[in-house]
Amino acid sequence: MLASIIVANPDPLSLSHAMAQLAQRTLAVRGYEIAFHDLNAEGFDPVQPTGESANTASADALVEQHCAELAQADLILVFHPNWWGQPPAILKGWIDRVFRLGTAYGYPPGVSYEGVPVGLLRARHAIVVNTSNTPPEREAAVFGDPLEAIWKHCVFGLCGVDSVIRRMVGPVSGSSAEQRAQWLAEVETLVAELA
Template sequence: MRIAVYLAHPGVGSFNRALFDAVLDELRGRAIEVVSHDLYAEGFDPMLAAAETETVDGTPTDNAQVRRYQEELAQLDALIFVHPNWWGLPPAILTGWVQRVLTPAVAYKLADAAGEPIGLLRAKRALVLNTSDTTEDRERDVFGDPLQQIWAACVLPYIGVDDVRRKVFRTVTDSTEETRTAWLREARDLAAALATDI
């Protein structure tokens, strides 16, 4: 079993980093092969080049880092993303990763002229762990939970991931150490459940 875990937060002391580390530790403790990527530490460039927008035929990118991420995708059984909610969006580095890595002929193909996608990934499960300083009621009632729409309605189903699990840890800024410890245990449990269900 092979699971990739992606972190999109620039702060080495952030709670996102703590979630990432807890998930990695849990999975590795279960003898699962883990591919880990801290997109900021790896210096991933989220800027989509003009040439990369012309890949409807699956023409490979000439960017070695993007190619490496794409080659890994074919060997994964599940995906885990860890990132904050910034303006109802993933950080720009992760949005750029989606746009540059999850390309036609790598992650999906279009079945017909109407644009119905066929996912090409072996991975059919994903877990998204978000942090937020917005209350659940406000996120749902005022904003419509945009991250749920992005991950569970747009990105992941498009590439063939039909089991999308998501947990939001909120509100982080005023959380206690005790609460954060409980959240880290919950993140471990969610990662373990994702791996067990494969």
């Protein structure tokens, strides 16, 4: 069983990193093979140089590695901060380049690009945990929680992942060590139960 873990936060001491590393340890002791990627640390290039229909292969070896791992993953985990109701740009670029035609989705024979795509991903489950400095109640009431729609419907749902669990933790700014420990424990439990 392969678990793909993606962390997208420029601060290596972030709660995003701590949660991703805890998920890695939790899955490793349960026998998972782990593909762990810190997008910022590995210098992932988020700029997609072609249009969507031409994005079926890349001369970038790192992109090809990510695509191969995504296609083979049984479980996908993503950890990132909420920036302006969106993932950070590096993570959006990762989606653009890796969730590509022929890897993450395709079209049935005879169906054009205007038709309904079909998901190609093998993974049946994904976990997305984002950190935020906005209280959850305000996020839902004022902004409508756009990350929920992005991950559940626009990304994973379209690409065939049936079960998407998303958690938002925060406000992180000013949180106590005890609160961060509680969030980490919640993530550990979530990952262990799904594994």
